Amino acid sequence: MELQELKAQALAGLEQTADLEGLEAWRVRFLGRKGPLSQFLRSISSLPLEERRLQGESANRVKSSLQDAWQSRRESLRLAQVSTSQSGADISLPGRPMPLGRLHPITQTFRDICAAFQSLGFEVVEGPEVEWDYYNFEALNIPPGHAARDMFSTFWVDYTDDKGGHPMLLRTHTSPMQVRVMEKTEPPVRVVVPGQVFRYEATDATHEAVFHQVEGLAVDENITLADLKGTLYEVARLLFGEDRKARFRCTYFPFVEPGVDMAIDCAMCRGEGCRVCSGTGWLEILGAGMVHPNVLSRVGYDTQRYTGFAFGLGVERIAMLRHGIDDIRLFFQNDLRFLRQFR
Amino acid sequence: MKVSFRWLKEYVHTTLPPQEIAEALTMAGLEVEAGQGLGEHWEGVRVARVTGVAPHPNADRLRLATVELSGESHTVVCGAPNLSVGQKVAFAQIGARLIDGHTGQTVTLKQAKIRGVTSAGMVCSEKELGLGESHEGILELSPEAPVGAPLADYMGDTPLEVEITPNRPDCLSVLGVAREVAAITGEPIRPPALDYSEEGPPVRELASVEIADPDLCPRYCATIIQGITLGPSPRWLQERLISYGMRPINSIVDVTNYVMVEMGQPLHAFDYRTLLESKIIVRRARHGENITSLDGQKRSLNPDMLVIADAHRAVAVAGVMGGLDTEVTEGTTDILLEAANFAYASLRNTASTLKMRTEASMRFERGLSPELVPPNIKRATQLIQQVAGGRVAKGIIDVYPGMADAGAIVLEMTEIPRLLGMEIDRAEVLRVLKALGFECREDSPERLLVRPPYWRSDVRLPADVVEEVARIVGYDRLPTTVLSGRLPHRQPDTKFRLKERVRDSLSGTGLQEAITYPLVSADWLETVHCPLGLRLANPVSREQEYLRTSLRPGLLAALATNQKSGADAVRLFEVGRAYLPWEDGLPLERDTAAAVLWNGNGEALWTGRQAGADFYEAKGLVATLLYRLGTSSVDFIPSQEPFLHPSWQAAVTVGGRVVGVIGQVHPKAADVLEVTGPAFFVEIYLDAVAAESGRTVTYQHLSRFPVAIRDLALVVVEEVSARQITDILSSSPLVTEVTLFDLYRGRPIPAGHKSLAFRMRFQSPKRTLTDTEVDRAQQQLVELLGRELGAVLRSA
Numbered sequence A: 001m002e003l004q005e006l007k008a009q010a011l012a013g014l015e016q017t018a019d020l021e022g023l024e025a026w027r028v029r030f031l032g033r034k035g036p037l038s039q040f041l042r043s044i045s046s047l048p049l050e051e052r053r054l055q056g057e058s059a060n061r062v063k064s065s066l067q068d069a070w071q072s073r074r075e076s077l078r079l080a081q082v083s084t085s086q087s088g089a090d091i092s093l094p095g096r097p098m099p100l101g102r103l104h105p106i107t108q109t110f111r112d113i114c115a116a117f118q119s120l121g122f123e124v125v126e127g128p129e130v131e132w133d134y135y136n137f138e139a140l141n142i143p144p145g146h147a148a149r150d151m152f153s154t155f156w157v158d159y160t161d162d163k164g165g166h167p168m169l170l171r172t173h174t175s176p177m178q179v180r181v182m183e184k185t186e187p188p189v190r191v192v193v194p195g196q197v198f199r200y201e202a203t204d205a206t207h208e209a210v211f212h213q214v215e216g217l218a219v220d221e222n223i224t225l226a227d228l229k230g231t232l233y234e235v236a237r238l239l240f241g242e243d244r245k246a247r248f249r250c251t252y253f254p255f256v257e258p259g260v261d262m263a264i265d266c267a268m269c270r271g272e273g274c275r276v277c278s279g280t281g282w283l284e285i286l287g288a289g290m291v292h293p294n295v296l297s298r299v300g301y302d303t304q305r306y307t308g309f310a311f312g313l314g315v316e317r318i319a320m321l322r323h324g325i326d327d328i329r330l331f332f333q334n335d336l337r338f339l340r341q342f343r
Numbered sequence B: 001m002k003v004s005f006r007w008l009k010e011y012v013h014t015t016l017p018p019q020e021i022a023e024a025l026t027m028a029g030l031e032v033e034a035g036q037g038l039g040e041h042w043e044g045v046r047v048a049r050v051t052g053v054a055p056h057p058n059a060d061r062l063r064l065a066t067v068e069l070s071g072e073s074h075t076v077v078c079g080a081p082n083l084s085v086g087q088k089v090a091f092a093q094i095g096a097r098l099i100d101g102h103t104g105q106t107v108t109l110k111q112a113k114i115r116g117v118t119s120a121g122m123v124c125s126e127k128e129l130g131l132g133e134s135h136e137g138i139l140e141l142s143p144e145a146p147v148g149a150p151l152a153d154y155m156g157d158t159p160l161e162v163e164i165t166p167n168r169p170d171c172l173s174v175l176g177v178a179r180e181v182a183a184i185t186g187e188p189i190r191p192p193a194l195d196y197s198e199e200g201p202p203v204r205e206l207a208s209v210e211i212a213d214p215d216l217c218p219r220y221c222a223t224i225i226q227g228i229t230l231g232p233s234p235r236w237l238q239e240r241l242i243s244y245g246m247r248p249i250n251s252i253v254d255v256t257n258y259v260m261v262e263m264g265q266p267l268h269a270f271d272y273r274t275l276l277e278s279k280i281i282v283r284r285a286r287h288g289e290n291i292t293s294l295d296g297q298k299r300s301l302n303p304d305m306l307v308i309a310d311a312h313r314a315v316a317v318a319g320v321m322g323g324l325d326t327e328v329t330e331g332t333t334d335i336l337l338e339a340a341n342f343a344y345a346s347l348r349n350t351a352s353t354l355k356m357r358t359e360a361s362m363r364f365e366r367g368l369s370p371e372l373v374p375p376n377i378k379r380a381t382q383l384i385q386q387v388a389g390g391r392v393a394k395g396i397i398d399v400y401p402g403m404a405d406a407g408a409i410v411l412e413m414t415e416i417p418r419l420l421g422m423e424i425d426r427a428e429v430l431r432v433l434k435a436l437g438f439e440c441r442e443d444s445p446e447r448l449l450v451r452p453p454y455w456r457s458d459v460r461l462p463a464d465v466v467e468e469v470a471r472i473v474g475y476d477r478l479p480t481t482v483l484s485g486r487l488p489h490r491q492p493d494t495k496f497r498l499k500e501r502v503r504d505s506l507s508g509t510g511l512q513e514a515i516t517y518p519l520v521s522a523d524w525l526e527t528v529h530c531p532l533g534l535r536l537a538n539p540v541s542r543e544q545e546y547l548r549t550s551l552r553p554g555l556l557a558a559l560a561t562n563q564k565s566g567a568d569a570v571r572l573f574e575v576g577r578a579y580l581p582w583e584d585g586l587p588l589e590r591d592t593a594a595a596v597l598w599n600g601n602g603e604a605l606w607t608g609r610q611a612g613a614d615f616y617e618a619k620g621l622v623a624t625l626l627y628r629l630g631t632s633s634v635d636f637i638p639s640q641e642p643f644l645h646p647s648w649q650a651a652v653t654v655g656g657r658v659v660g661v662i663g664q665v666h667p668k669a670a671d672v673l674e675v676t677g678p679a680f681f682v683e684i685y686l687d688a689v690a691a692e693s694g695r696t697v698t699y700q701h702l703s704r705f706p707v708a709i710r711d712l713a714l715v716v717v718e719e720v721s722a723r724q725i726t727d728i729l730s731s732s733p734l735v736t737e738v739t740l741f742d743l744y745r746g747r748p749i750p751a752g753h754k755s756l757a758f759r760m761r762f763q764s765p766k767r768t769l770t771d772t773e774v775d776r777a778q779q780q781l782v783e784l785l786g787r788e789l790g791a792v793l794r795s796a
């Protein structure tokens, strides 16, 4: 067969191919080992050298043009196949679920609080939940028999020392870690302590015997109450958003002087006063103050040289405010219908 | 504490509304809430005098009253039976807002014609004024009531609810709160009068006071008043006690209570004639000593308790409660009045042992200043003379073994900016301290010598003085600055970081984090075969009596809760502490990661039902977790944990060391904890893992040579474990990975046998392996398996 004729016939056939199967049949027929081109190339092997070269070159030209045509036909057939709408493609069927685990809202809140302080150079450390009276009270300027002990209803461990006392307790706050950290470290100190704390208390919608706090401590030369205010206002901004107002007022904790109570404006009523904020327009979120000189000197810090601030935040309270949770007991119930809401 | 705003204003002048005062006090450290005001709506109601009462011409049960106020005279129709000429009454003019006696609604008083007579207003009952429930008769005001004055000025009031912090016992008094108001507003304080006439014999001739235990009683003062007339106290005094929430008893007891509320010092009055040998001895109680307290209860005392005794017996529990034998009652004519100071710690102990937290003990427990005693006893003596008459003996017995001069506090002026981060100018500092009653001596331009007023027992250090200045100036004025200065040396808490990674890994694998209660019952711990551990001395309940020694009970209970609420699959984990008793010290708080898996009947999905949770899910979870933590050589070995199903359990080891346990919860434990269906439990002790985790990864070269993949199906007897086969398959140096991809039992595999299919990857880091090499290696492995385990190739 004449090469040009073969080429025309092949290209015409290519036009007729409707799908990839037909295309493959076409390829086998025209470009396969048993196809006319291969046969032609085999048949010229007996021709003289010059003749063979000329015939071979034109046959190869035809072959390569057929190959190019095949390539582009294949491309267009594939595209046509992909773009055709396929029956059974119901994109509304649900996706196959990936394993989706979540962190407890308390953990999420812990992380947000700690991250805010970490961005200000605080390191996260943890401490024991079962404590000595010494760390929980005495070293924090609350001697035995002090009325301030009433502020911290205590679970005592059934443990008796040589003197018949009960010196072991469940820590009532994360503040003992102030003392433990300072005992081990020289200033500068900048730590936050997330942890679980305990109060001997009946449980209701706003009280739990077990809850969580984040303690903070910074001690160095030249640390002031104004630094405390700046630090806490910045953290409140990170946690609650740009447009919330914060308030600093005087209060008493035995281990700080001056003492501070910090509140943010009530989001429910925008400071007008409502049930959530007991009509005050403010929600107390933490206690703080300048570390009491008695606490500093007990750990051997030079009170003439160093000052420091400390603070303690209630994690449940912050989680409740941020998420509008109205019952603190939900945190320990581990009801998936509750936990799954916190993505 | 409830403080009457009206009473408070007796000691300090202010025109500010109670809400503003409450707000200012709160900012300065005294948390105050202004309650519902009494008389806020008494517009148009004034004090009037009844000048005439005449019968109503057209009605038998109504009368016409003429009332007079500031020169005007009005006639009103009135139905009250208790109306009489000369009475002072509350008169509402037309337009006044009142509470309707029948409906309870607030209404505006309109002019009305009653049975043909026009009434010019109304004479009010208690109920119409919101003072009480009675509307049968009119409210009769005291004869001193100023005619013409708005009723709100005469008797309107707002209760202030004051929350006192433990450091401020001085503010457990109306005068104390008034002093705060004075300091904040800059108004002067007007303290109550303390002077009275002494017409009796010298007090020392009448009684003696001895303090046997001065460590518990720094100061004791006494006065004696003879010939009193005991009766009810006057109305104004009763009203004030009621405003505070106390019940009036008799004039003497009422005065002691009144002065305590007014000025803060608890006092006690004895019937002088009942004190044997006219002696007061302040001493520790004797072994086996008893006292019948005022409430009629017999109390047993012990030598840790301080009592007030006469020559023979205890007559009061010091600072807590008086005794019945020496009570002031009908027939009492002579009294010995006590004002004393007691050591707070011992008193607090006594009050709590006797379960008698009284108004008095609550004040003493906070550490009152002994300097409060003289002015308070004078005030009480003066009031007793005023309301009960009698002759006051000359002088005061004052025994003061605890006298100590604390000296002045040296306040370096630099201390203010050093603590506060802001300057407060010297004149302002002086002004504030003076307003608070502090005496200041200007020692030098750099410093002040500061003496706190006698009522303040809480100010001792320069920092305390700085707080005083700051809170009155207002924390609002503090600037906000950021921490500058050195960053500390970071010492990352590796245990904390490990726990955070565990949380990330387990939640990343699809588990929900739980936080369960750390306090559990003995029963629960026994059910899950854990030791009891530390017990609380004062548990809230038996259900929360022990610190958990394992996370098992809490997580299983959480599973049961969710099963009950209809969950169809539960996968929970917790990272928490188990508290293990540790010799003679604090317990070991072992960080533990635990998980519970339960999948009901398998989650139904349109792509096919998901397999139910099983042992292998638990195993895969642990393997993934430990891989994430960077541990190597993780293994699972047989174990005997009674909490778990005897067949379906394994100990987890890392580097040969047991770090945890996994398995199916034993059906017996599951039953007790009300868990239904098979649940699988995982427990990993993180302290054991910590040492093995977090190593820095060393990079392995990537082989450039191709991988040959071969699948191999083997038939073995049931007793042969998959692990035994993989160990042999992995022993070839050419094999880089072995994966089990099928397990089959049943035809045509003979009974007691199983078929396991493995995929092996052959690869060399140095060259391309030939088919022949791979075939030979595989053949050798098959022969080895046959020899060692009796494995045969499964025929296709």
Ligand SMILES: [Zn+2]
Residues within 6 Å of the ligand: A266, A267, A268, A269, A270, A271, A272, A273, A274, A275, A276, A277, A278, A279, A281, A282
């Ligand atoms: Zn609000």
